[in-house]
Amino acid sequence: MKKFYALLISQWFANAADSLYIVALISLLYKASGSGFSAAIFPIIVTLGMTASGFVFAFLMKKRSKEFLLLFTQLLKTAILFFIIFNNEASLLIIGPSVFLISFLDGFARPIQSAYIPILHNDLNKANSIVQGSNQLIQLLMWPLGAIIVSTVSSLFLLKVSVILYVISTIVTARFVSWMKSDSNETDKALDVEESTITSSMSFAESVKYVLSDKVSRKNTLLVATESLASTAWISAIFLVYISTHLNVDEKWWGILNAFYMISMIASSAILIKLNTKKTVISFSALVSVIATVMFGFAPNVYFAILACLIQGAALQVRSIQINTVLQTYVHHKRLPYVYSLQQTVYTIAFCIGSLLFGLLSDLIEIEAVYALAALIALMATIQSFNLERYLNKLTKSVDKNLEEHIG
Incomplete structure (x- = not known):
């Protein structure tokens, strides 16, 4: 330790x-x-x-x-x-x-x-x-x-x-x-049961091939990319446009909303540590994020927007932690650095695209429509989350069945 x-x-x-x-x-x-x-x-x-x-x-x-x-x-x-x-x-x-x-x-x-x-x-x-x-x-x-x-x-x-x-x-x-x-x-x-069968190094092309061929890595990485795209609606720059055009409040609320968002993420980490639960709630938290995005985009006042920030911060943090846990559980530790590196690249590219897209749209259309689009992307992430959890359940049942047959 x-x-x-x-x-x-x-x-x-x-x-x-x-x-x-x-x-x-x-x-x-x-x-x-x-x-x-x-x-x-x-x-x-x-x-x-x-x-x-x-x-x-x-x-x-x-x-x-x-x-x-x-x-x-x-x-x-x-x-x-x-x-x-x-x-x-x-x-x-x-x-x-x-x-x-x-x-x-x-x-x-x-x-x-x-x-x-x-x-x-x-x-x-x-x-x-x-x-x-x-x-x-x-x-x-x-x-x-x-x-x-x-x-x-x-x-x-x-x-x-x-x-x-x-x-x-x-x-x-x-x-x-x-x-x-x-x-x-x-x-x-x-750690290694079949050490000789796991290579300790891969090229970039081999890393991509591995992520595409391994279902957990592929589904996990696609979810990370979609999450990254949706999360750009919650970055500070878009917050500023939202505050001035939708809420029509003082710019000091820009910092306040960001603070509540971050505090919610930190608090949810502390709660997860205390609960010490093994239950996966990736898809549920993704669905909560869809609701929070709609709540935020169409908030009638700043206090409702704060509530949406608190909900979104907690949901995103729980999901992020459990997405990491899934990857670390099902991917061999020698493969993990390569998968994480590729995910980081995919995440940053998606984040750049999302930042440019939402930044441009916030100048062209109503900010409420921008958050409606973000909610649709978050809904795509929810569907991907359900698919990932369903596959993990099948994988777990298959392992349990093989174990029972081996014991029997």
Whole structure:
């Protein structure tokens, strides 16, 4: 269990630094250029970096171990942030590629970290709840904290804080890697029933082929893509249009709605940890999301919109945790990094398409119609969820039947 918490703590420090350095760089560029474009382009750069990593992830996994890539990418992220601090030029030409590289390296770390969970923890629902809930809590706290530090001290000071957090994350990651290497043989023996039949490396093409051929991976990945597309209706930029055109309230409610949305996600993680349930409610939570989207899009007042945010945040979090749990349960741990990397690429591409689509539609049609479309996409995700759960039930019954025949 100590290895699980070492990995988790390294993630906490890295994620805190990720949030803080972005706040610092947005402020730094805006002050230097006076242009809102510099700030607006950051999410695009981050998304491009994460997407690009998926195409070379499999190649590097063939060359190096998971442990090496996890530690090396964190070291490089720290070095890049040091470079930004000691480079006096606050230019998008310098900062833009640096942010791209950090996001690119993040694209290696995240699939590997997710793939470690079934190796390190027996209760996957609980583990995923802890990981996602705690990381979202950090994100919720770090953005306002970063803004306070920038306004009271300076952007440069915040960057230095981010570097310190990266250094701590690197030290904890190094300790984790050391532990994993010391007992890697025992871990492999404990987990692998037919070790010789499972290859430990795949190319990008082989990863795609595997996901398409394995029903759990394919259904899971298609669901993730559809969810990503639907979830873009809940991003902050669309919220702002919704607040000004539908609710006709002050812009302060933009932050309030976002806060309630995030708090609901964190609270649902805490509830799942306490309940410790094994029951899968992916399809039910997907149906709840359809209802929440309609409620939000046609909310008669801001308080009804808050209620819809609370419902959607909880439903999405439960579903996200259980989708991860399904993948970690039914996919071999040696395949998981490749499946997660491909899913990450699919997710970011779908998110980009959704962001552009809903952003464009919010300028062309009524915002209520945008949320009606989002509800239809969420309904597609609900159908996919039912199909996934039905297949998992068939799979479980088949395993139980084979076990009974073997015992008999």
